[in-house]
Amino acid sequence: MHHAPTPRRRKRRAGALAAGVAALALVATACGGGGSSKNSGSPAGAEAAATAAAKPGGSLEIIAVTDMAKIDPFGAISNYYVDSSRLNAIYDSLFYSEPKTGKAIPQTGESLTADPTGTVWTLKIKPNIKFTDGTPYDAAAVKWTWDEHKNPERRSLVAGAAAPIASTEVVDPLTLKVTLKAPNANFDRVVASSLAFIPSPTALQKDPQGFAAHPVGAGPFTISEWVRDSHMTLAKNPTYWQGPSKPLLDKVTFRVLSDSEQALNGIAAGRGDLKVTVSSTDAAKAKDRGLGITQVPVIVGEAIVFNASRPPFDDPRARKAVALALDPNDINKIAFTNQGVPGTSIFPSDSPLVAPGTPGMPAANRAEAQRLLDELAAEGKPLSFTYLLPQNNQAGKTGEYILTQLNTLKNISVKTETQAIVTYTNTVRVQRNFQAAMHNWTVSDVEPTVYSYLYSSSPSNFLSYKNPQADAALDQGRKTSDPAQRQAAYTELAKQLAQDVPLWPYQEGRITAYFGKNTAGLLLSNDGVLIMDRLGRRG
Template identity: 70%
Template sequence: MAAAAAALAGLLAAACGGGGSKGGDSNPSAAASAAKAGGALEVIVVTDMAKIDPFGALSNYYTENSRLNAVYDSLFYSEPKTGKAIAQIGESLTPDATGAVWTLKIKPNVKFTDDTPYDAAAVKWFWDEHKNPERRSIVAGSAAAIDKTEVVDPLTLRVTLKAPNANFDRVVASSLAFIGSPTALQKDPVAFATKPVGAGPFVMTEWVRDSHMTLTKNPKYWQGADKPALDKVTFRVLSDSEQALNAVATGQRDLKVTGSATDAAKAQAKGLGTVSVSVIVGEAVAFNNAKPPFDDPRARKAVALALDANEINKVAFNGQGVPTNSLFPAGSPLVAADAPAVPSANRVEAQRLLDELAAEGKPLSFTYLLPQNNQATRTGEYIQSQLIGLKNIKVTVQPMAIVAFTQAVRINRAYEAALYNWMISDIEPMGYSYMHSTSPTNFLGYKNQAVDAALDQGRKTSDPDQRRTAYTAMAAQAAKDIPIWPYQEGRLTVFHGNSVAGLVLSNDGMMLMDRLGRRS
């Protein structure tokens, strides 16, 4: 079963501005057809990576996980559409009757490119290190659920959880799937940072910061000489969305994964192929619930009531997105159809709350952080214009480079409010990780016992009806507390030229890099 995310990862993961597309896949069969052997592809990415080790990279978010998959491959990945955990380097991952003890089996004869074995000991080392506070792992919240790991034999790892989780395989597929060579990392951590050693279909040959990352076919790849299909893949940084669209449309570049509704619509208008997956939350205003001014729920509610998701869609997304006031997309099997949503826009009530705060000596003033790209800037500035039209509120908009934005919000939690794309496929693990009060990666600083209880209950079962009951209760409480304010349903889309083949997009927005290639 697959990960929750980047419900709330990537909230919840590094945000890049954009919303959910209304359209479905456009000519998906062409991209899904088997790729021929050889050739190269140019993939556009919106930002460079701060790190490419599994601790400091956004493993559960579409901005980075394709590059991680290329270098490390995946133990398990999230099946498109369903979110089920599918084995890759892993052979199986099965629970005992309690759901508290899981047994991981690894395929035989897999090696890292330094010729050390990809085995149970390697997985144990990485999963244990994710819990090490000194690593400052971005997915520490997912690893924190693990009580202990034991190597049973070279290809078998026993995993004991702190509490039963019937969906731990989703956690692995989303957040703990990338394993590197412990030998290489311990021997030379500095070299590993730019020349990572994995067991993936590609090896790093060049990394020019803020420009491009070039990877070439791994001659030792465990799946044999037929994989990967490509000889070379280059990830090219291009933050301007219009330039990216034109580059793919003219054949200068081959494809891009985007969370932008307008990008998806424009790509289809240009005759490009598109493949999409729906995700939880989408685009939202994330509040830092742990510090003023948004430790006061009245301040959060005032902002939510002052804004109208339908108007944001019209003005900032040219009417091409899907407005929402719910954490879950319409028709989500994770919540009841009548699950409570955040209250609709009511500027009169918003002003009353702002006046009440001001009368107590707390007029609302905050900085709104934005990831630096065209769509986010347009959306953020419109939101600012709507808020400052009221009295007793001051909003400063601060765009930031995406790497710095992620550091400020996700790592340092040095923010008051931020425009954030939560692109996740299931509540497990990232929704839990970012909203449970005990999680070390709860960067919202949100604490509510009812939500904790619902998240805990959801972990105890894989039964769809029981999960729906738990997450409906969670949604109802979150609608009252408004730890975040969602306004655009989430959808991840790959737009691509006609020469692309073998394109498989996971529920976390990751492309399976061993299959991607060119059409015959």
């Protein structure tokens, strides 16, 4: 697997956190390139609960910000913290991203190795694994799943991760030969991030419509009850491949609670055990309440994304005008109460994936923003658009600031629209029926998610961003596992993004799990996935 050099600290941008919360808002390093998981100063008793050995038996309640539209690996967001832990509970993972190094760690997979060119990979699967319908979890099942991700009719949300696969061949029941369209020295990261969840092909083909509500996997849990928009209760899988000692829990419940204050108060009072969040304010409040927190830094964080396929943001001047009119430091102060880390790039401020001093997005300059708006208006294109927001408290605060700041300028008119998270995801990622939207990217590495979101011909490029130089940089980073060569490629990518502004990052990302005193065995992968077979109650 791949390792990166120790990160070189870059100068902190102006407007970083106040000293009182500096211990919480740790400088992030891009996972998968030498980043590390952070346990940031939570009380010793609660923090020890996460790393202490968990006892067998009992149950835990995990708070989820939204329900899932589907729980199949095609219609769910398999590389996003909101859906990924439930997927991992049902399907288990071929590989997952190890939180300290970002490398791909085997789970149901035995190994994933490349030939010298990085074009042909060999996947080995552990023996004697079965889906809960009794059918074999084997190379044929993986082949079928990955082929379906590529099938346009399936409309998989991670189609971009599978698109570079040219062909797959079942060598024997536990061996799959994977030939890529072009070399990718980091294909193991692609699998760990986006292609790790394998459903039963037999069950899915037998009942295509019903499978999304009644999935069949080989994971540590099975669904015993699912009340939409309320809770999903999972029971221990009695035929789990790791034997009767796993998973540790007899039952786990994912309870839907969109209000972040209610979730925090509930866990602090013992009415719930654990929540995974991308909110920096939630993390600070949890620490103040004496709860344990563990964090992993991620790429991108929170951003405005623009749809370059339709007016007004098919014109790069419109995108630049919005970016120049806003200040990440003001957003951090007003919307995040100075508890986050202002960002100007998709890469954290001391990421080893880009060279020190690499410029981020243009700094706030409202005079230049007004000049661009006036120029567009003179051409008969005054800027008017709807800013789409997911339904949660933090998004509302951020959206209100952005709306106010933009509407104080001339020749611009902005309104906001809020949608429930499931609807919002479908609107932005599937239908692509938006002009500009708030989006929170929480990914461990450029491979594969950033690549598939930004590459011109990728089926997952919902921004419709097209830049040959950015494509070349993404391709170059994909071809190598050498840290210096990856850094050179992604430094060029950062420069192209700063020039084109297909998105405007304003808050560095980190995923936080906060938890009460009963939680133990907590491992949070770099993609925000809870590793469900070892999660349990404190002994």
